[in-house]
Amino acid sequence: MNQVYHFFKLTFSVVFIWIISIHSNAQKQTPQRPNIVWIVMEDMSPQFYGAYGNTAANTPVIDSLINAGIRFDAAFSTGAVCSPSRYSIITGTRTNEYGTGHHRSNYPIPTSVKPFPHFLKNAGYHTSNNSKRDYNTSERWRITREAWVESSATAGWWNRTEDQPFFSVFNFNNSHQSRTFTNPYKNYKGRILDQLSPDERIADEAIILPDYYKDTPEMRRELARTYNALKKIDNEIDTLMNKLRKEKLVESTIIFIYSDHGGGGLRTKSKGIALGHQVPMVVITPPAYAHLNPFKNQKATSQPVTFEDLAPTILALAGLDAPDYMTGKAFLGEAPEAQQYAFTSADRCGEAYNLTRSVSDGRYYYTRSFYPNRPAYSYQKYFDYAASRQLIRSYHMQGQLNPIQAMPLQTKPTEMLYDLKEDTWQTNNLAANPKFRKVKKKLSKALDNKLRSAKDVLFLPECTLDSISKTTTPFEYKSSDAYEFEAIYDMASLVGTGDKSIKKQLQGLGNENPIVRYWAALGLSAQAKSDLSPFQSQLKNQLTDDFPPVRIQLAALLLSHFGDPDARAVLTSYIHHDNTYLSLQAVQEILYLPKSESVLFMEEIKKLQGKEGLSGLLSESIDMYRYLHEGRELVYKTHW
Template sequence: MKNMHLRNVSLLCLFIIGLLSCKTLENSKKSIESPNILWITIEDTSPQFIGCYGNKDASTPVIDQLAKEGVRFTNAFSTGTVCSPSRSAIITGVKTYKMGTGNHRSNYPVPEYIKGFPYYLQEAGYYTTNNSKTDYNVANMKAFTKEAWNESSNKAGWWNRETGQAFFAVFNYADSHQSRTMTESYEWYQKNVVAYLDESEMIGDNDFDMPPFYKDTPAMRKQVARVYNSIKLTDNKIGDLLDRLEKDGLRDNTIIVFYGDHGEGIPRGKTNGINLGYRVPFIISFPEKYKHLSPWGTGGVVTDELIEFTDLAPTMISLSGGRIPEHLEGRILMGKKRAPKADHLVLSSDRADNGIDMVRSVTNGRYVYSRNYMPFLPQSKYIRYVEIGEITQEMRKDLAENKLNPLQKSLFEERPPEYLFDIEKDLWETNNLANDPGHQKLLKQMRANLKKEILASRDVMFLPEYEIGILSKTTTPYEYRLDPKQYPLAEIYDAAALAGFRGANIAAKQAALLKDSNPIVRYWGILGLYAQNIDLKEKYASAISEVIRDSYPPVAITASAMAYRFLNNSEAEGILKSYIESENFELALMTINYLLYCDQKEPFIELVKAVRLKGSSPYKVKASCTDFLGILGIVENNTKFKQ
């Protein structure tokens, strides 16, 4: 009996080994037959600065050639408008407002079962590499990254795979990043961009058309030229990569995907929830062997099909023949499992560095609708990484000297609650159609599309970041949002939907919300009152004064900021001071952000100085403190901290 048992165990082991061997052979065969996939990701770039998208002043011959050979997308959009939310959506395939990853470099936990999508390509036998930026905006990013990639480093590439193994390789180019186009000094730009271009390749200060929201002066042209030359250097480096692919004999077996990670890194672009922040250049080039996979055709085809970054994960997994997990809800764009086209997309933009914000947008490609939930913040809100740019300093100088026209000045003024731009007729978004009688039907449809998506997705970003930080200690925002008892979103959304709109009837509703038992509803009530006209703030001064000591800190801070700035409430000053030095840095950041736009800063100067120098203060709080002091001329404008 013992021998028979051992024999049965041996046969079972052989059977299991056989199955594993078959699986290995299957993956090996699949790898040989499946396409290689090369991703070329560039940073902070909008399509209107690329030659093949119609800019005759740009010099991007390598990118243009990819478009000539392949498919150029005119309606491709990032999910966020700054690096880490955008890259979170790419790597997880999940919307940031579901995952809780909308706030830049917040690094909150995600469910263990949500992997970086290259993990599933590895399962299908692919060799996956990333060279080399991650910035995925999730907790435990080191382990998350290690699981997603066979190799993630500045030396990673297809060259370390097994013979015959298909690869998925990502190369990230930072040469078009905001640091090159505006943030670092002009001298730094000359050493790190200009020095690597031949004189014949340089785009001069007068060799392009200025966007109309910038004042057309020599000083501004000097800065905007940086955009063109930084993209030119990027294009050169992409050419070097493609030369290596060709040299290694892989071009004929490789699908090439080129795109920008979000909009252009200039004032009013990156970090703003408008078309210039969301829309990206996007090109796919198919070799002859895999042209059948393209539903659009090849050879210079242009498509207006709507795509966004959460479509990429399921599409790549499908191309590899891998299993697509249930949490991926993006579209499969190509191949036998191609999904139906989308008729609209919902996008989002939240906090960027120290600049708090919340925008939700809907686009059908031609029109972009944006809902500003914090309209009292301008498009050029205070963000330290933007403020140190010479272009921003020049703009603020012209503003102070009253040299800007109404459009240019509007970048520094409060926003309306809604934008509606016709991109086909108004590429630079200069004419807001939200109040235009001829566009009300479209406006209502886009409002309805937005509400439907917010409620269906259970957008967790309607919680203050303070709340997300607390709940993330015991669960994930992604999972928390799914419980309607702990997160009654319908009730919260009804309150938030009022924010930004003005009028006596709306203000009355917002004032009534201040007595609600749900603190998040009270938060949206007071936030809505903050955006009301001064006469309505004064009308509800008593109600506002009652909640400056609310038990929920975001309510108390917002009420106190309003009471101090607009209502001459002396008690509010002390409350704001207590929150500036709070050990909860989300509360400190919220408080300082309100005071950035307040004229009476003097009582807070010494406290802000102390918080700025406090060793435990994170970058975003130090940065906000520096902006506060910089407005008063106490800290030099070029002061910055390591991000």
């Protein structure tokens, strides 16, 4: 009897130890908290991937990863260029609430706003960034210190301690616009094309050309750069994934793949339509973390997602609560939430001013443009330096473009509405189509409500934003009673609405609030000369306004419409103003004057170019002015 008892006791002990061993090994192989890897491609739209339907693409690795996860077909960057997008990604907050929407700007944010990897790091994660850090705020270096255990071109999970969970970001920059469009072809050839074997290269004649480009051998040669750059990235991602597999980390790692904004191109990057914001995005969740994925049996979803949602989502996957100031929603995790709409914004990019606000329900994309009299192809050195942009301007001058191809060279519509499912390259604007009146009304109302609740601080002229930032943060200013956004937005909403708004806009010039007066002047500048002729004297009387942005805007209007010599004198005085943003506003307005008026500022522009300590924004504007009026070659001494 004792022998039987001891036999069963020994057997039970062995089995118990075996079970504990299995459980221990399972825990070691699959940590309770997931590892997370971000694969971030630069400047790329979903239309260029095989998994999204592009039959000319050669991206087998990326396509296999996309097909292995859940594809987000309505994923949007909050900004249309890298630095505002990265600000929203790292903080989980919106640029138009914190004043961080102008590309490569340097305005402060509250010290209470922390980068989301800070919370992961405090929870024991190894956080690594490889390696972009353009967070678009004067707090850039604080954010870098607080976010990352390491941030460099050699950073990665491989530097963590044993069994430490990790969050690792990898940026792949060979699809950046500098490679695909802007830099000279020789530079692209050395960096991209020559790095691919002959059988990997996508031939010029094989690519799918967007409808808005004229199909010529020269354009195909330029646009094939995007396809080949993406192939090079496909190879680089393969190397990274092989390292994950070799270290047996795939089953314990949730992988995100996305782009930092829409494609690098002439009608995409920095533009307010969906082509500038819609990004490829996929999340691969291994079986061990299937409970964190609410899309278990789906290959794709049209649920709207923006970069505002990434920070709370990552924190949720790690079992952490998002701080209250984060306004996005976690779309993965134990308690995911769905957004009804995706809201996006585009502001100044380089020297070119812009202010568009957009919303999508996942199917339709509505955009409201608040800057009148500007084409989608604005005068901007970084873009006009590209051979493809110069080809397009040449074709246009020769009358060789069809209406769709010429559209980006015309004044932008005030409203745009595109069907993302049926209109791949977004060339059919449905905003004026009565069949889509209800869709437009629904999205327009949602956008209005969002902007009013957010008190969008980027409706301030940048000279004011800069001045405010010397004593407080834009966020704290817009949160105070000093920012009368309702009155400002009411006036801004009249921009581009036609002659029915002239009376209200003229009344707005007498408003006590200088920002209201500024938007009244902007709105009037979009009115036709014939409609403003009866009010010429009234407009001229306002040239003495004590708020410089109003004076500059009205001077440009009076000079453009009526050739007023006093208006010319006002613009001349502001060309040389010590405030960079007032000088920039004046030069930018001069760029868009009728050529017969614009060219008369040549000597003053040359004087400005000789000024010491000139900002890059002004230097680029001057280069564009002389390129347009003298045919002076656009030059960059270095290529990035």
